[in-house]
Amino acid sequence: MTGRSERPLRVLHVVTGLASGGAERQLLLTVRNLPAHQRCEVVALTNPGTVAAALRADGVPVHDLAMTGNRDVGALPRLTRLIRDGDFDLVHTHLYRAGLYGRLAARLAGVRAVLATEHSLHPGVIEGRPVTPGVKGLYLAAERLGRTTVAVSRQVERTLHGWGVPPARVELIPNGIDAARYARPAAERAAVRRRLRTELGLPQDSWVIGGLGRLVPGKRFDVLLEALRELVGPGPSGPWLVLVGEGPERSALECRAHELGVRGRLVLTGERDDVPELLTALDVLAAPSVEETFGLGVLEALAAGLAVRHSACPALDELPAGAAPGVRRIRSDAATYASELRELHASHGPHRRSGPGGPPPSGPPAAVAHYDIARVGAELGALYDRLVPAARRAESRARLPGRATSGP
Structure with a gap:
């Protein structure tokens, strides 16, 4: 028999950094409020700060990729190996740089269920910086490597559509607060x-x-x-x-x-x-x-x-x-x-x-x-389950060499 108790869904969150900003604190709340059958780990490309400490205190494994800059391409094989070795069912990226490296690494590692949350996007500005043609081109190329982009507000949803991201690839799930x-x-x-x-x-x-x-x-x-x-x-x-x-x-x-x-x-x-x-x-x-x-x-x-x-x-x-x-x-x-x-x-x-x-x-x-995070977490968890059905999780794990077909 297979089911959620036997086959937990393994999720890796990839985030640019873990200092205490809005997107980072939102990630912490999200991980705390996902359904129990979804097991999360987090990797920061750089700068693991107070949010990393809070996650670890909760028992969530946190990895530091120690990326030295935007062009540290040596981080890509390290991230790919981490995803492959961790046997993750789904990769969820947060923020621009993590979206570029995380979606590409997930695809190279063979993970098909890849999504991103867009926390800070305006028509001409992303994460406080002007959007150049090069930045926009890289963003859209990375977006096509994933399955879904989560917009945290209708304003972000409209911007994504205006950039040419098809509506079928965008899910509106707002941020939440721990009421x-x-x-x-x-x-x-x-x-x-x-x-x-x-x-x-x-x-x-x-x-x-x-x-x-x-x-x-x-x-x-x-x-x-x-x-x-x-x-x-x-x-x-x-x-x-x-x-x-x-x-x-x-x-x-x-x-x-x-x-x-x-x-x-x-x-x-x-x-x-x-x-x-x-x-x-x-x-x-x-x-x-x-x-x-x-x-x-x-x-x-x-x-x-x-x-x-x-x-x-x-x-x-x-x-x-x-x-x-x-x-x-x-x-x-x-x-x-x-x-x-x-x-x-x-x-x-x-x-x-x-x-x-x-x-x-x-x-x-x-x-x-x-905007209670309990409701938002349940909604995001349901999206994870749609992207990675339990039967597919069981099949993919059974195919892994040297892995037993029973147990998580």
């Missing part, structure tokens, strides 16, 4: 808030604005620095700004904060794997990026009970009005953010209607429930 991780008793949330404010050097009674994401130009965190200058008055009172994330713009943001005279009210947390907890230390999330493929940070802040001001969030654009109370879309300029944040501070002060660091008593908003 259960935000469901803490009020007293526990308040204790976490106090602890993290102390750790970050924030006065307990201060009003704190937060930004969440990689420190890259596309996030436009400089807009928040300029808005902070307008909000900070003389004396010790005034708001603070906390930026949660790491990236190449860190030094530039620190220099800009010095120029604007607000460096003393800026906290840069660096790369963290406790984002849901960190959000309890904030009062409002500000997201001035104008180019997002999903808007994961906005949803995380909404789950944490924060007021949100943002300039782009396709995930919310696809939902009915009223699904995200406390969220407002505004123009991405310093004057607008300063005005909106000043109004929020005046109307709510340091204590939101939901209490410090938690969702309203009525429960999570509809948008949070819609």
Whole structure:
């Protein structure tokens, strides 16, 4: 007899790196929420960071390919060998470089079920970089080596279709958030808030604005620095700004904060794997990026009970009005953010209607429930099973030399 208990589906996720960015944290949540019969391993082409540590703590094998650059073609045979030796049924790639190398290596290793999740694609920009004819050509050539591309939003789906990817090769499966991780008793949330404010050097009674994401130009965190200058008055009172994330713009943001005279009210947390907890230390999330493929940070802040001001969030654009109370879309300029944040501070002060660091008593908003990772993980798991039926898994394993035909 064959079945899921006897024939687990072996999945290898190939990702460019495992620093704590949106796509990387999404991969962690996905692996945690796939069906039990699907066994995952992860390989990072380079830079295994905090997400790699979290995966390993969960018991997920993580491989580091130690790739030295985009043109390190020696990584291809290493990745091909890893896939072949691991006897994987399905290879799932994440991010541009991993999509190029991972899909080619999977085909060379004889794996037919190959898919990619497109986390960050716009008509003229991919992962924050302009799309040149060469980049687009490589992308489309690699796409044809796979079976399916998963779009995380309708905006990404439309872009893929506009690039010429046939609709039959695109599946719309959104990102998800771990809604259960935000469901803490009020007293526990308040204790976490106090602890993290102390750790970050924030006065307990201060009003704190937060930004969440990689420190890259596309996030436009400089807009928040300029808005902070307008909000900070003389004396010790005034708001603070906390930026949660790491990236190449860190030094530039620190220099800009010095120029604007607000460096003393800026906290840069660096790369963290406790984002849901960190959000309890904030009062409002500000997201001035104008180019997002999903808007994961906005949803995380909404789950944490924060007021949100943002300039782009396709995930919310696809939902009915009223699904995200406390969220407002505004123009991405310093004057607008300063005005909106000043109004929020005046109307709510340091204590939101939901209490410090938690969702309203009525429960999570509809948008949070819609994007719950438990539902998203089940949907992706069902796609895996369609791509690799159990009977085909049993047949392929039986053909492998030296492998028993019973057992996983």
